[in-house]
Amino acid sequence: MQIFKEKALLTAYLKTIWDKNCAIGFIPTMGALHQGHLSLIKKSILNNDYNVVSIFVNPTQFNNSQDLEKYPRTLERDIEKIKTVCPGCIVFAPSVDDIYEGKTNSISFNYDGIENEMEGKHRPGHFDGVGTIVKKLFEIVQPTNAYFGEKDFQQLQIVKKLVSKNNLKVNIVGCPIFREENGLAMSSRNERLSKTDREEASIIYKTLVTAKEKFGTKSAKEVTKWIENSFKKNKNITLEYFEIAEETTLKTCNRKSKNKKYRAFIAVFIDNIRLIDNISLN
Amino acid sequence: MQIFKEKALLTAYLKTIWDKNCAIGFIPTMGALHQGHLSLIKKSILNNDYNVVSIFVNPTQFNNSQDLEKYPRTLERDIEKIKTVCPGCIVFAPSVDDIYEGKTNSISFNYDGIENEMEGKHRPGHFDGVGTIVKKLFEIVQPTNAYFGEKDFQQLQIVKKLVSKNNLKVNIVGCPIFREENGLAMSSRNERLSKTDREEASIIYKTLVTAKEKFGTKSAKEVTKWIENSFKKNKNITLEYFEIAEETTLKTCNRKSKNKKYRAFIAVFIDNIRLIDNISLN
Structure with missing residues (x-):
């Protein structure tokens, strides 16, 4: 395993690979790796000659400075986890x-x-930050394939x-959401949840499954209203938004139209920790 | 006058200026300079300690390769013209x-x-090319003020x-359109017009002035229709578009609304040469 903490050193190393015309798989992460991340790495191994994992908590995509500050940073543990699935991995962990x-x-x-x-x-400003870092990393790594989870x-x-x-x-390459046993979508932010919160958070995925059942017989508006009402009774979880949207434009829709794909999206706060999830409605 | 043909040499020179915390005025051009460009340089001189003129025909903003090929390139003459208004100017004329x-x-x-x-x-793709080169040039020059003509x-x-x-x-800083005696907006592309074409092209500005007179009593739709019809009779000039739009969003409007500023915009072809112009309607 090769670990680089400076982009100049990484690119000097990658130059020898670019010249060989091999496939490079790239998994950009913010660290605090979980099974979801590891599934992306496993997918990359199958289709590439070299695999690069970046670990970088990107300040420009945090609109909330507390969230940035509290974001878990566990580099040594992350490297150990990567080793278990990809001992030959190239890890890039640069400074801001x-x-x-x-x-x-x-x-x-x-x-x-x-x-x-x-x-x-x-x-x-969140997506400006995401686009900025992703473009920068693509320019540094010059990957053939890049892997992103469908949780986001x-x-x-x-x-x-x-x-x-x-x-x-x-x-x-988009990769399916990896879930804990109770259905909670894997997220680095889950580490900040208490044991009780983590159990209660299973309601998020249950809500999405119910939405999927209801959508079709009921309109998106009706499903949304029903879900908003059900969260009003919940003392520990605050719903930020629930939306049913078309997959490519992400515009809210009302009724299903043929040949289009839809998803339900949700964002909630539990104990000031923000969690998001989504489900395909097709 | 300092002339730089490489960004590395320009920035090495500019570093001494940046350190001094002086105001740098920047006039990005594609060369083939005319009175309109010189008016931007004159404006810059008034408000800055140093003045940088770039001359660079930017390939990424041309959607038409013939237009790129035929775009006039007159570096020596351009430098002489700059000297007449700003002998101490810094000229940046890099390669693609x-x-x-x-x-x-x-x-x-x-x-x-x-x-x-x-x-x-x-x-x-035109504005993607414009944004790309302008951002690159801003990063190289790091100007305090940058000057652009209102023709575009x-x-x-x-x-x-x-x-x-x-x-x-x-x-x-936006600067007013500079016009030839017959009202034709100054443009590097005018150099490609024959003498007769240049005379006929005066109809562009005349059309805008008439549009301004009509707008207010007539709606934008009526004015546009009238202008489209009048160009149908013209054998030598083809109208590409005429639009009345609000100044900040550039969305077509119909009737004037208070507190908003409007402009009429026009694009025509004369002998395969594309010319644009606009006029404030307030």
Whole structure:
């Protein structure tokens, strides 16, 4: 396993690989790795000659400084976890200064408006930060394939848009959500939940499954209303949003139309910890 | 006068100026300078300690390869013209390779939709190219103030949006259109017009002035219809578009509303040469 903490050293090493014309798989992460991340690495191994995992808590995508501060940082443990699934992995764990060179500005790319929906609405500047770091990392790593989890489904669509609108030469692979036994979507933020919170959080996925059952006979509006009401009774979990949207535009829809794919999206707060999840409705 | 043909040499020189905390005025051009450009330089001299003029025909903003090929390139003459108004000017005339380093990709920035109107609609990818080169040049020159002509009014709004959405530290100054005696807006492309074409092209400005007179008593739709009809009778000039739009969003409007500013925009072809112009309706 090779570990690089500076982009200059990583690219010097990668140069020998680029020249060979091999496939490079890239899994960008913010660390605090869980089974979801490891499933992305496993998928990458199957289709690439070299695999690069980056571990970098990107400051420009946090709209909330407390969230940035409290985001778990567990580099040594992360490296051990990567070793278990990919001993030959190339790990890139740079500092903020190495990446941003003193200017932690984010760039506002064109995402055809999908940046204004859901997460974009509730986390101002978030997707500018995501696009900025993803483009920077793509330029450093120059991967053939890059792997993103569907838990952050809107982020996956944002990255796809970034690639298509800017003709970046990388294939984006979306990977299914990895869930804990009680259905809770794996997330680094889960580490901050108490044991009770973690049990209660299983309601998120249960809600999505119920929404999926109801959608079709009921309209998106009716399903949404029903879910908003059900959360009003919940003392420990605050619903930030629930939306049923078309998969590519992420615009709220009302009734199903043929040939289109829909998803239900949810964001909640438990004990000041923000969790998101989504489910395909097709 | 200092002339630099490589960005590394320019920035080495500018470093001594940045340290002094002086105001740097920047006039990005594609060369083939005319009185309009010189008026921007004159404006810059008044408000800055140093003045940088770039001369660079940017390939990524041309959607038409013939237009790129035929774009006039007159570096020696341009330098002589700059000398007449600003003998102490810093001129930056880099090669395409020096600027793009082998990758002539353009970046699709977020302009809140104004990139989809008028010029954006008729010149696919044009504003991606404009934003890409302007951001690159701002990063190289790091100017205090940058000057853009209102002839390319939509471009001016695009640059303002680029700056505001990406928190770039530069003040954008829009400067009025410079016209030939017959009213034709100064443009480097005018050099390609025959003498007769140049005379006929005076109809463009006359049309805008008439539009201004009519708008207010007539709706935007009526004015547009009238202008479209009048060009149908013209054998030598083909109208590409005429639009009356609100100044900040550049969305077509119908009737005037208070507290908003409007402009009429026009694009025509004369002998395969594309010319644009606009006029304030307030």
